[in-house]
Amino acid sequence: MNFILSDVQNGVMTLTLNRPERLNSFNDEMHRQLAEVLTQAERDESIRCLLITGAGRGFCAGQDLNDRNVDPSGDAPDLGASVENFYNPLVKRLAKLPKPVIAAVNGVAAGAGATLALGCDIVIAARSVNFVMSFSKLGLVPDCGGTWYLPRLAGHARAMGLALMGDKLSAEQALQWGMIWQVVDDEALNDTARQLATHFASQPTFGLGLVKKALFASETNTLDAQLDLERDYQRMAGRSEDYREGVSAFLAKRPAVFKGK
């Protein structure tokens, strides 16, 4: 069964979470397939942008509870195992991927599905979508990066409210709070996301990768350390082919043709 559809076109790899009858919730096999496809995204230099979306009416409903050991009379399950083996590597790999990652949130994003979406570099949501931090209602903790991304995206107070109450957050509200990049009408989602992804795939990918790395590093760096890092990255960016191309194109008043190197 193909739980992850992947399609590469014009430098964009589109990953579609594909268990529509279960709102694309994760089971172990889906995680394994996703991990495999991510390896391709990491290795293939011709892929310069990653677009993640869901099949059917949901984006991702998080962990499929049917797939976990929830026998109330049995031994306590080790939920940390799936977090360690699947969710944590996934979040780290997306954050480390030196190319833009776009989430096109087409439908409900709940639990790990919501935190997964919020962890992408650019989040575009359909207007009818809700993000649901459902963890706390089951006695659990937001995983898949939730407790790290939420306070950074929404601020402490809103992160607390969202994570402790576990209620729905509309796409509009998420946009107003600055947690996501854009909200579009449902029927425009696909085109908007695709257009942006195609644009990114023509941009100076090496430089974009450094920008992404620098922004992540800023979460833990002091100003001094971050200034040093900017110096280092600028040094590297200045040696890229795309920077030379950008400058020549600017001076020659022609459009630049970036190779991503």
Next chain:
Amino acid sequence: MNELLISQNDRVLTLTLNRPQARNALNNALLEHIAQALESAQHDESVGAVVLTGNERFFAAGADLKEMANRDMPATLNDPRPQLWARIERFNKPLLAAVNGYALGAGCELAMLCDIVLAGDNARFGLPEITLGIMPGAGGTQRLIRSVGKALAYKMVLTGEAISAEQAQLAGLVAEVCPQALTLEYTKKLAARIAQHAPLALQAAKTALRQAHELSLSQGLQHERQLFTLLAATEDRQEGIAAFLEKRPAAFKGR
């Protein structure tokens, strides 16, 4: 193919491990090359400091297992390897390591033998010998614990698991973490800064620092003072202090 590339820029000599097909595994021949290069650098007045490096993915991924597999106990007893390591360690000028990628087993031991390690953000340090049914045999258990302390040293040696550059820096194994693409450049810059200082002062300071792990504090202090006194008899000391007072760059002669 030349398994050790040697190049010199001003007063900095760079030795590049170059066995990419073997992940820069340190066989006896390569250690011999390193030892020889350092011995001739020691007698070369134009060399102020040496940088040891590998490639972007591997500093050195260990010893040569094929070579090692053929050695039984008697052969291991009379192994020339400890002598090779001792010759490398005897080098008395500043020795810097620029580590990108894996520094495992003997590679990690070689990095730890260097005076200063700069690491690329992709670097990994580890002593996986235990996973092969052996243990570190070239300073791994001794130098590691002296730099990172008991907790991490035992964990690394007994699990065989590697640590990241960042962790290695926090633990004191690595002086600085750089973006991988800049590691070698920054290490050479640092080596160049060091190499402009008075050669005899560098040599004396290095000797004193090494003694810190050999002697008790009071013996070490005594030894430090002797070396300090020795420098008082050098021309470069006069030059160094005079240049500072006259606000000009010093011109050291190594005397």
